[in-house]
Each structure stands twice: as structure tokens, then as C-alpha cells.
Amino acid sequence: MSAEADTAAHDEGPVTMLATPIRIDYEYTAGLAQSRYLKGIAEGRFLGQRCPTCGKVYVPPRGSCPTDGVPTTDEVVLGNRGIVTTYCVVNVPFQGQSIEIPYICAQILLDGANIAFMGLIQEIPTDEIRMGMRVEAVWVDEKDLGPTMESVKYFRPSGEPDAAYETFSEYL
Amino acid sequence: MAESEVLRAPHVIEYTYTRSTGPVIGAFLTGLRDGRILGATTPSGQVVVPPTEYDPITSEEVGDLVEVGQSGVVTTWSWAATPLKDQPLERPFAWALVRLDGADTAMLHVVDAGGPDAMETGMRVTARWRPRAERVGHMRDIECFVAEGTP
Numbered sequence: 631m632s633a634e635a636d637t638a639a640h641d642e643g644p645v646t647m648l649a650t651p652i653r654i655d656y657e658y659t660a661g662l663a664q665s666r667y668l669k670g671i672a673e674g675r676f677l678g679q680r681c682p683t684c685g686k687v688y689v690p691p692r693g694s695c696p697t698d699g700v701p702t703t704d705e706v707v708l709g710n711r712g713i714v715t716t717y718c719v720v721n722v723p724f725q726g727q728s729i730e731i732p733y734i735c736a737q738i739l740l741d742g743a744n745i746a747f748m749g750l751i752q753e754i755p756t757d758e759i760r761m762g763m764r765v766e767a768v769w770v771d772e773k774d775l776g777p778t779m780e781s782v783k784y785f786r787p788s789g790e791p792d793a794a795y796e797t798f799s800e801y802l
Numbered sequence: 803m804a805e806s807e808v809l810r811a812p813h814v815i816e817y818t819y820t821r822s823t824g825p826v827i828g829a830f831l832t833g834l835r836d837g838r839i840l841g842a843t844t845p846s847g848q849v850v851v852p853p854t855e856y857d858p859i860t861s862e863e864v865g866d867l868v869e870v871g872q873s874g875v876v877t878t879w880s881w882a883a884t885p886l887k888d889q890p891l892e893r894p895f896a897w898a899l900v901r902l903d904g905a906d907t908a909m910l911h912v913v914d915a916g917g918p919d920a921m922e923t924g925m926r927v928t929a930r931w932r933p934r935a936e937r938v939g940h941m942r943d944i945e946c947f948v949a950e951g952t953p
Contacts, residue, residue, distance in 0.1 A: 645831040645939030650819045653888070658813035665809040777809055 663693035666705065668777035674769050678743055680704040686744035709741035712785075713793045714763040715801050716746075719756045732756045738765060738785055739801050746801050753786035762798065764790035826855045829867055831939040837931055839944075840867040841905050848906040858907075871903030873928035873950055878908075881918040891946060896921045900947055914946040926950040 660668060663679060667690045670677035679691035679702035686695065687706050694701050717736035720729075734751035736759070751759060752768075765785040775781045823831060826842060830853050833840040842853030842864035851870055856863060879898035885891060890912045898921075899908035914930070915921050927947035937943040 645828050645835060646823055648821055648823050648827070648831065648940065650821055651817065652819065653814065653816040655887075656813040656815065658811050660809040660811075662808060665807060668809055669807075 661693065663691040663702070665777075667691055670707075671779065671781050672775050672777040674772065674775055674781070676708040676710070676740055676743075676767070678706045678708050678740075680706050687742060688745050689740060689743045689747060706742060708743055711764060711766045711788050711790075712738045712740035712743070712746075713798050714751065714759065714761060714765055715739050715798045716761055717751065717759050719759070734759050736765075736785070737801075739798055744801070749782070750784040751786065752784040760792065762792040762795060764788045764793060824855060826853045826864065826867070829853070831941075831943075833867075833869070834941070834943040835937045835939040837934070837937070837943075838869050839872060839902060839929070841870045841902075841907075842867055849904060850907050851902055851905040851909050868904070870905045873926060874900045874902035874905065874908075876913065876921070876923055876925050876927055877901050878923055879913065879921050881921065882912075883918075890942060895946065898927070898947065900927055911941070911944060912946045914948050920949065928952075 667677050676689055677691070678687040678689035679693070680687045681695035681698055681700065681702050682704060683698040683700050684695060686697070687708070688695070688702060689708055691702055715737045717734055719732050719734055721732045723731055729750065734754070734756055736749055736751045737746040738749045739746040749765075749767075751765060764787065766788040767785055768783045769775065770781050770783055830840050839851065840853060841849040841851035842855075843849055843866055844857040844859070844864050845862045846857055846859045848857075848859075849868060849870060850858065850864070853864065853867055877899045879896045881894070881896050882889065883894050885894060889895075891914055893914075894917070896913040896915055896918070898911060898913045900911055900913075901908040913921065913927055926949070928950045929944045930946050930948050931937070932943055932945050
């Protein structure tokens with residue numbers, strides 16, 4: 631907008647609206663456990679941590695077991711595949727949306743993990759997604775891998791038979 | 803893993819709110835765009851600047867808006883030695899409450915004083931406006947206050 635047009639716009643009438651942007655600049659520190667996880671991501675693999683007391687494997691690891699309150703020092707390399715435990719088809723546009731709607735946001739239980747995490751599902755019509763579907767991670771090209779979740783492009787059906795409900799029901 | 807191996811990254815949270823002003827603040831902002839500072843007359847007989855929609859003492863609706871002076875008195879202040887991003891001035895300045903001539907309340911703004919030694923409670927200051935073409939109907943249409951008599 632030119633200065634002249636801008637000035638003209640100001641003269642249109644009384645002020646009725648006010649822009650009040652809020653911006654907070656943080657420096658995020660990932661912490662020890664999540665830093666390990668992100669470095670694993672940069673190598674194209676999912677790293678979890680096992681609780682020495684209950685044996686559960688957490689991914690992404692937070693460095694301690696929320697149940698037993700002990701450090702999870704034992705690192706576990708998890709598989710590239712897992713189960714869709716539950717999902718949501720997103721049909722609603724919102725500001726800042728980076729994925730074309732409709733898309734599927736799913737809770738994915740990686741093989742070897744005892745907690746599901748959130749992932750994007752692609753390469754399947756949204757009406758074909760289902761609980762128990764087997765999926766696999768699709769990574770960016772090796773040269774583009776980095777310590778960021780953007781290294782995982784999405785998950786897609788692996789083609790394996792669906793997992794039985796009993797195998798993941800405790801993770802819902 | 804050593805402490806130095808912990809990853810760090812910028813993390814920005816930003817909301818681009820736009821809010822409606824309502825009739826009283828809207829008129830105040832329109833006044834700023836025109837280079838005038840307006841206050842609200844209240845049933846309890848005060849002039850409130852910036853104007854509120856209701857009398858801060860009795861909660862009754864305010865009356866007419868009136869123009870107040872562009873100079874006034876610093877009632878209290880605090881020196882900002884290291885201004886943050888997006889604050890009104892990039893150089894050190896004073897946050898100050900300024901009671902304008904004809905007003906009964908003080909308005910928060912900034913004083914471009916050069917240094918804290920030049921600030922004093924009770925000092926007289928006057929508004930320095932942005933050029934007309936840059937004014938949009940916003941508190942920052944007043945760029946800052948300066949000591950009265952400053953060229």
C-alpha cells in the first residue's frame with residue numbers, strides 16, 4: 631500500500647478496530663532425554679527409554695518414568711512401524727494450517743513402545759483409516775534429516791494385516 | 803550425555819489479535835489520529851484520560867468526551883535502561899504516568915528524557931506526535947512525551 635493510499639484509508643471514518651499482536655520469543659531447551667531422541671530422529675530412527683522398574687518403554691522419552699518416578703536410563707531403538715490406536719480426521723481449516731484438509735491425525739503405538747504418540751497419516755483416503763491399522767514412518771531424504779520432527783514426513787499404511795483390538799486396547 | 807549436547811532452538815508464540823474498540827476507546831483513538839487527546843467526563847465530575855466507558859468510581863456511564871491538553875505532569879515514572887524489542891523507543895526511556903492539563907487521571911506513556919537524571923516526579927512534559935501520514939489511530943500515534951520546552 632502506498633503512503634498516499636494508507637493516509638486515505640485513515641481518513642475513512644472513526645477508528646473501530648485495533649490490532650493488538652502478542653508475541654513471545656522463547657529459547658526452547660530440549661533437555662537430555664529429548665535431545666537424545668531428536669538426535670536419533672536426525673539418524674532416521676526412533677529412540678525410546680525403558681523404565682528399570684516397570685519395564686515400560688516411553689517415546690519420546692522424558693528421562694523419567696511417570697509411574698515409578700525413577701530415571702529411564704536404558705535406551706531402546708524402536709521399530710519404524712506401529713499401530714494406529716485412535717485417530718481424528720481434520721476437516722476444519724484454521725489459521726496457520728500447513729497441511730491440506732482433510733487429513734488424519736493419529737495416535738501411533740510404535741512396535742516396542744508402551745505409549746502412543748501423535749503422527750500424520752497420508753497415502754490413504756480419510757474414510758479408510760481405522761483403529762488397529764498397521765502403519766510405517768516415511769522419512770525425508772537422508773540428506774534432509776535433522777534433529778526435528780519434520781524429519782518424519784508422515785506415516786502410511788504398511789500393508790500388514792490390522793492388529794487385533796486386544797493388542798492395543800490398554801493404550802487407548 | 804554432556805550438558806553441552808542438549809539441543810536448543812528458538813520457539814516463538816504469536817497471536818495476531820484484532821479487537822474492537824467500542825465507542826469510547828474508538829473515539830479516543832480517532833482523536834489521536836487527528837492529533838487530539840480526548841478524555842471522558844464522568845458523573846462524579848472527573849475527566850478520565852484515556853477515557854473509560856464507565857465512571858471508575860460510580861460505574862455510571864460517562865458523559866461527553868472533551869479534549870484535554872497535550873502537556874501535563876509526570877506523577878510517577880520508572881527508567882527502562884535496556885528497552886525490549888517492540889517497546890515504544892529503541893533507546894533507554896522512562897515509562898511514566900502523565901496527568902495531562904485538564905485531566906484528573908494519569909495516562910501511561912513514555913518519556914524520551916535521555917537519562918534517568920533528567921526525570922523527576924512533577925516535571926512537565928508535552929506530547930511529541932508522529933507525522934500525520936504515519937498516524938493510524940493508536941496510542942503510538944504519540945511517539946513519546948518530552949520535557950516541556952524541548953525543541
